[in-house]
Amino acid sequence: MYSELTGKVAVITGGSKGIGTAISKRFGQEKMKVVINYNSDLEGAKQAVKAVEDAGGSAIAVQADVGSEEGNKKLLQAAIENFGQLDLWVNNAGMENQHETHELSLKDWEKVINVNLTGVFLGSRTALDYFVKNNKKGNIINMSSVHEQIPWPTFAHYAASKGGVKLFTETIAMEYAARNVRVNSIGPGAINTPINAEKFADPQQLENTTKMVPMQRIGDPAEVAAAAAWLASDESSYVAGITLFVDGGMTLYPAFQGGQG
Ligand code: BGC
Secondary structure: OOHHHOOOEEEEOOOOOHHHHHHHHHHHHOOOEEEEEEOOOHHHHHHHHHHHHHHOOEEEEEEOOOOOHHHHHHHHHHHHHHHOOOOEEEEOOOOOOOOOHHHOOHHHHHHHHHHHHHHHHHHHHHHHHHHHHOOOOEEEEEEOOHHHOOOOOOOHHHHHHHHHHHHHHHHHHHHHHHHOEEEEEEEEOOEOOHHHHHHHHOHHHHHHHHHOOOOOOOEOHHHHHHHHHHHHOHHHOOOOOOEEEEOOOHHHOHHHHHHOO
């Protein structure tokens, strides 16, 4: 636990499931006030609100499309109206789908880029504008992926979006570092979330993925949330522009395990 987080106000996008809900819950344990954004899953958002409250924090659920300017404005307004300020913005919302690239439609490309990359830009811009105009210390955390670094055939749009998040994070981290705003990314590997539920329900696919993780197991959303809490806290006060991989070693070229190569 990080005592300085008590009472801090966070917006988290895509908070109605998976890693977003785990981060919300962790922020609840930190006694924070959380605006939990959801797109369509009101039930999931309500459960996330309850998890925050049960843990000792405060939360509200706010519907918004993170790929739109109005959606992000709405989230900032909700933070200010309900909790009086903004301290931290977590661009967590993301999506993926699988297509061979020669068959990937422009529509699917645009949808993934809109949520995963344009959403990160719009959320960051909204938060940065608030921090700068209010001369306020700020913190932004972007949810990237191991696929900001590892190419992922049949997920070209997803990998492109995460590669974009990497350089966007580094760029704005540099641009705003002297203005007391820290920006970092988290790069989860294979985590037990709804996005992966179908894949990991298949024992063969689960085994294939597990083999790609030096720690030989799938990660828990709470392990990603722990990284978010650290990046949100003052314990990471000299950290800017990194991607903190939470991946059991997936980015370490596991094919070389045992001296192959
Ligand atoms: C994806 C997961 C995938 C993991 C490792 C993540 O970014 O969302 O579906 O299992 O990367 O490949």
